[in-house]
Amino acid sequence: MAELKTDHLVLNMGPQHPSTHGVLRLEVVLDGEVVIDVIPHIGYLHRCFEKHCEAMTYPMVIPYTDRMDYLASMYMNFGYVEAVEKLMNIEIPERVKYIRVIMGELQRIASHLVAIGTFGIDIGAFTPFLYCFRDRERILDLFEMTCGARLLYNYMWIGGLSHDLPPMFIPELKSFLKDFRKNIKELNDLLSYNKIFIERTANIGILPADTAINYGCTGPVLRGSGVNWDLRKNDPYSIYDRFDFEVCVGKGEIGTVGDCWNRYMVRVREMEQSCLIIEQAIEQLPEGDVTSAIPKRVKPPVGEIYFRVESPKGELGYHIISDGTVNPFRVKVRAPSFVNLQILPVISKGYLVADIIANLGSLDIVLGEIDR
Amino acid sequence: MGILDKEFTESNIIITKFDDLMNWARLSSLWQMTFGLACCAIEMMATSASHYDFDRFGVIPRPSPRQADIIIISGTVTLKMALRIKRLYEQMPEPKYVISMGSCATCGGPYWNHGYHVLKGIDRVIPVDVYVPGCPPRPEALLEGLLKLQEKIRNESHVKKQV
Numbered sequence: 001m002a003e004l005k006t007d008h009l010v011l012n013m014g015p016q017h018p019s020t021h022g023v024l025r026l027e028v029v030l031d032g033e034v035v036i037d038v039i040p041h042i043g044y045l046h047r048c049f050e051k052h053c054e055a056m057t058y059p060m061v062i063p064y065t066d067r068m069d070y071l072a073s074m075y076m077n078f079g080y081v082e083a084v085e086k087l088m089n090i091e092i093p094e095r096v097k098y099i100r101v102i103m104g105e106l107q108r109i110a111s112h113l114v115a116i117g118t119f120g121i122d123i124g125a126f127t128p129f130l131y132c133f134r135d136r137e138r139i140l141d142l143f144e145m146t147c148g149a150r151l152l153y154n155y156m157w158i159g160g161l162s163h164d165l166p167p168m169f170i171p172e173l174k175s176f177l178k179d180f181r182k183n184i185k186e187l188n189d190l191l192s193y194n195k196i197f198i199e200r201t202a203n204i205g206i207l208p209a210d211t212a213i214n215y216g217c218t219g220p221v222l223r224g225s226g227v228n229w230d231l232r233k234n235d236p237y238s239i240y241d242r243f244d245f246e247v248c249v250g251k252g253e254i255g256t257v258g259d260c261w262n263r264y265m266v267r268v269r270e271m272e273q274s275c276l277i278i279e280q281a282i283e284q285l286p287e288g289d290v291t292s293a294i295p296k297r298v299k300p301p302v303g304e305i306y307f308r309v310e311s312p313k314g315e316l317g318y319h320i321i322s323d324g325t326v327n328p329f330r331v332k333v334r335a336p337s338f339v340n341l342q343i344l345p346v347i348s349k350g351y352l353v354a355d356i357i358a359n360l361g362s363l364d365i366v367l368g369e370i371d372r
Numbered sequence: 373m374g375i376l377d378k379e380f381t382e383s384n385i386i387i388t389k390f391d392d393l394m395n396w397a398r399l400s401s402l403w404q405m406t407f408g409l410a411c412c413a414i415e416m417m418a419t420s421a422s423h424y425d426f427d428r429f430g431v432i433p434r435p436s437p438r439q440a441d442i443i444i445i446s447g448t449v450t451l452k453m454a455l456r457i458k459r460l461y462e463q464m465p466e467p468k469y470v471i472s473m474g475s476c477a478t479c480g481g482p483y484w485n486h487g488y489h490v491l492k493g494i495d496r497v498i499p500v501d502v503y504v505p506g507c508p509p510r511p512e513a514l515l516e517g518l519l520k521l522q523e524k525i526r527n528e529s530h531v532k533k534q535v
Contacts, residue, residue: 045410133422152411
């Protein structure tokens with residue numbers, strides 16, 4: 001008997017879809033329920049970051065960096081101001097360096113909490129989302145206490161910070177860290193080792209290490225495939241070489257190395273490591289003035305720089321070209337989510353429709369950063 | 373609108389009581405479309421999450437426009453996205469309400485000057501009931517916007533023909 005001929009079905013997912021994490025459109029080619037191809041269409045949130053930079057002075061660009069990866073605004077500021085400081089050869093006070101690291105790592109925890117919570121929703125678990133946001137609110141309270149904003153901070157300035165830490169910050173932070181350790185354990189019981197969650201994520205969307213490297217993936221997506229690569233260790237910037245922490249990689253104790261579960265678990269473990277870094281930073285935190293090195297006029301010499309940091313999503317690079325005026329000639333951003341998204345068709349082929357959602361959630365993309 | 377407008381030309385006790393009942397039911401269960409655009413969507417998520425709890429005002433997220441009463445435009449609307457939002461709005465059943473959340477949705481926000489690609493206000497595409505200012509607005513501000521919308525619904529009339 002001749003085999004039955006099957007037709008391909010093209011299914012449109014997005015731009016309004018609860019699981020696409022914003023305004024991403026996926027064109028899915030299906031054979032029955034098996035995915036043949038996924039084509040991501042981006043550009044629904046294009047906000048023209050680079051064009052805005054050409055029209056702004058250097059400090060005026062900082063609020064626009066906030067709005068790229070709005071889940072990790074502090075880290076977006078971090079990368080940009082450090083790049084401009086390198087370009088201008090500004091030596092910043094020790095206290096500023098430490099506060100930047102504390103804020104950056106808190107932001108990493110907050111970003112991963114959203115990633116984990118929404119991943120849970122995508123898979124069908126609503127409760128962990130509420131638990132994650134409960135903890136995230138406490139981090140946002142700390143940020144709000146410091147700079148007055150909950151989401152988009154404009155906190156790190158070129159040469160310093162907009163405000164010093166308020167007196168209650170350190171005690172509040174310590175009490176948060178103490179509670180948060182317990183909450184991670186709770187989260188593991190609730191979601192990470194949940195039977196249904198494991199069924200949905202383990203052995204799904206396996207990304208081999210060499211493919212991940214070839215596609216330029218970074219961050220938890222790369223480390224989930226077992227590659228030990230973290231810019232905080234491999235190319236230390238700021239003062240990360242002073243802290244003792246380990247780089248979390250996917251170990252494959254459940255599922256296979258490089259699957260959705262391992263990518264997810266890297267984030268959970270990274271939150272613990274961030275707690276460690278923050279604790280060390282609090283102990284070493286020196287006194288000082290945080291605004292003393294802020295230049296009156298930011299006018300870097302002619303030249304260019306590429307500076308990269310390990311943002312919660314991966315390698316975030318700023319390539320700034322200066323022509324000696326107060327406006328940047330060009331600011332190019334190497335956005336981690338943009339690079340990580342291109343792996344989606346590779347890891348989705350051959351799996352079912354529902355697994356696209358799991359794959360997308362485990363990549364943890366932010367459309368503000370992809371479209372810029 | 374105006375189911376009984378032939379029979380009742382003026383307000384009387386039956387009309388007002390019926391209106392009150394309908395309005396109370398409507399404003400107490402405003403189902404919201406799960407639709408995030410940009411940064412404000414994260415604050416919208418925070419509003420529906422544990423700390424601020426949108427549910428206590430009867431706002432339950434629905435993934436489909438066919439089941440939604442209210443759409444919150446949360447973030448920068450690009451020209452490419454504006455057409456899709458218009459279509460989503462048209463897919464929603466009556467009565468439907470729109471909250472424009474944040475500066476971007478209201479007037480273009482920080483992308484007002486150089487953003488050739490940004491729609492300068494969602495009210496150029498769909499009618500807006502409540503504007504919530506801020507970049508992004510705090511969850512409290514969004515809740516206030518919702519309460520304002522509920523106030524607006526409370527004063528509507530379904531029986532009398534709307535002028």
